[in-house]
Amino acid sequence: MTTEKATTTADPTTTAMIELHDVVKEFPGGVRAVDQVTLRVGRGSAFGIVGHSGAGKSTLLRLINLLETPTAGRVVVGGQELTALGERQLRAARRDIGMIFQQFHLFRSRTVLGNVAFPLRQAGHSRAEARAKAEEALRFVGLEEHARRYPEQLSGGQLQRVGIARALATSPGVLLCDEATSALDPETTREVLDLLKRVNTELGVTIVLITHEMGVVSAVCDQVAVVDAGRIVESGAVQEVFLSPQHTTTKAFVRAATKASPVFDLLPGLLREHGVDDSVVRAVRAQLEGGQPELRTERTAVGI
Ligand SMILES: Nc1ncnc2c1ncn2[C@@H]1O[C@H](COP(=O)(O)OP(=O)(O)OP(=O)(O)O)[C@@H](O)[C@H]1O
Ligand SMILES: [Mg+2]
Known part of the structure; x- marks a missing residue:
């Protein structure tokens, strides 16, 4: 890989x-x-x-x-x-090539529609064309009803959806x-x-x-x-x-993602419920928490 x-x-x-x-x-x-x-x-x-x-x-x-x-x-x-x-x-x-950013980078002084229409006007579309395409992009992201609002009136998720609509407006x-x-x-x-x-x-x-x-x-x-x-x-x-995962960095990212998943919290309890030995549950928990060496010790100890 x-x-x-x-x-x-x-x-x-x-x-x-x-x-x-x-x-x-x-x-x-x-x-x-x-x-x-x-x-x-x-x-x-x-x-x-x-x-x-x-x-x-x-x-x-x-x-x-x-x-x-x-x-x-x-x-x-x-x-x-x-x-x-x-x-x-x-x-x-x-x-x-459209682009979206962590901090959205929208114009505060323009409406949602104005923001989405902006790259279309830059690309030489007429006002009417830009408006029609911008409305279509806003429909795709589910924000057509917010077209006349200003960025400060929207939530973070809505702002990013405006960002996506703006990035997609020029297809x-x-x-x-x-x-x-x-x-x-x-x-x-x-x-x-x-x-x-x-x-x-x-x-x-x-x-x-x-x-x-x-x-x-x-x-x-x-x-x-x-x-x-x-x-x-x-x-x-x-x-x-x-x-x-093969590389140490990849392993760390995969481990962090596993930790963030609900499985991380549920698995030890489920194992116990199904009569799995406590030492095995501890070994599983150790691996989920990122302790490869501990798992190896446990593995040897419990013979799995
Ligand atoms: N304009 C710049 N001038 C000088 N060094 C820069 C510039 N932009 C980025 N760097 C350096 O290049 C390296 C990579 O930066 P980059 O922003 O691409 O990382 P990143 O993975 O996006 O980080 P983050 O997750 O924090 O956004 C860093 O050492 C950074 O300090
Ligand atoms: Mg970065």
């Missing part, structure tokens, strides 16, 4: 929507935020990138639409090499999500993740989502890559990586 393996085992029948070839981003002062990353995201895929704070996730995401210029390497989106384009062509190519083929649910409570997070899933399955938009939570990846994505210090340390199908 290394990058190399993921590249060679990728389904050759799916065309690539996004390709990064040996991409490096070095900031002034010598910080290598992204270090020699090669990545392929299939058309129509939902691709999660997980990593700790400072691992280089946002930089990696911003390299896909060239909001960050790579120090080295090539970026190809929809078959077009963005790293070979001039400024004007790049602006046009970016219209096919992009790709949606980049930078910690889109990190500012939201668990229930609202669930709603927004369900919506992103619909964006992927119903509209066929290719999604790249970065997060520090494996649970977010499993709710939306089919593929995942784990980044550590600017490098991809593991990648593959979400289920496979979840069930059999």
Whole structure:
């Protein structure tokens, strides 16, 4: 499940929507935020990138639409090499790449409809066209009745749905999500993740989502890559990586996601109810809490 393996085992029948070839981003002062990353995201895929704070996730995401210029390497989106384009062509190519952010980044002085219509007006649509398309996008996210409101009148979840409507208004083929649910409570997070899933399955938009939570990846994505210090340390199908994490960083993320799941609280009680020996229950709990070595000791002790 290394990058190399993921590249060679990728389904050759799916065309690539996004390709990064040996991409490096070095900031002034010598910080290598992204270090020699090669990545392929299939058309129509939902691709999660997980990593700790400072691992280089946002930089990696911003390299896909060239909001960050790579120090080295090539970026190809929809078959077009963005790293070979001039400024004007790049602006046009970016219209096919929507983006949403943790802090929503909406205009406070514009209505919900005004916010969603904004990129359409920028792209040269008439006022009437922009309005019609913006209304359609707001219907998709279930906010058509809030079109005349201002951002300050909406909840966090609603604001992110406006962000999604704005990103989708120009009908992009790709949606980049930078910690889109990190500012939201668990229930609202669930709603927004369900919506992103619909964006992927119903509209066929290719999604790249970065997060520090494996649970977010499993709710939306089919593929995942784990980044550590600017490098991809593991990648593959979400289920496979979840069930059999190889790298220490991946293991930590999977463990954290398991802990956050209701199973974590319920399992020990269930085992006890079914007459499982206390020492085994303790061993299971130890593993859920992240204590691999303790489990091994317990395993030996109870002979399982
Ligand atoms: N504009 C910049 N100038 C200099 N260094 C930067 C810049 N942007 C990011 N970095 C550095 O690059 C590294 C990766 O940052 P990045 O924001 O991509 O991480 P991240 O994984 O998104 O973190 P977080 O989860 O906290 O958002 C960090 O060491 C950061 O300090
Ligand atoms: Mg970030």
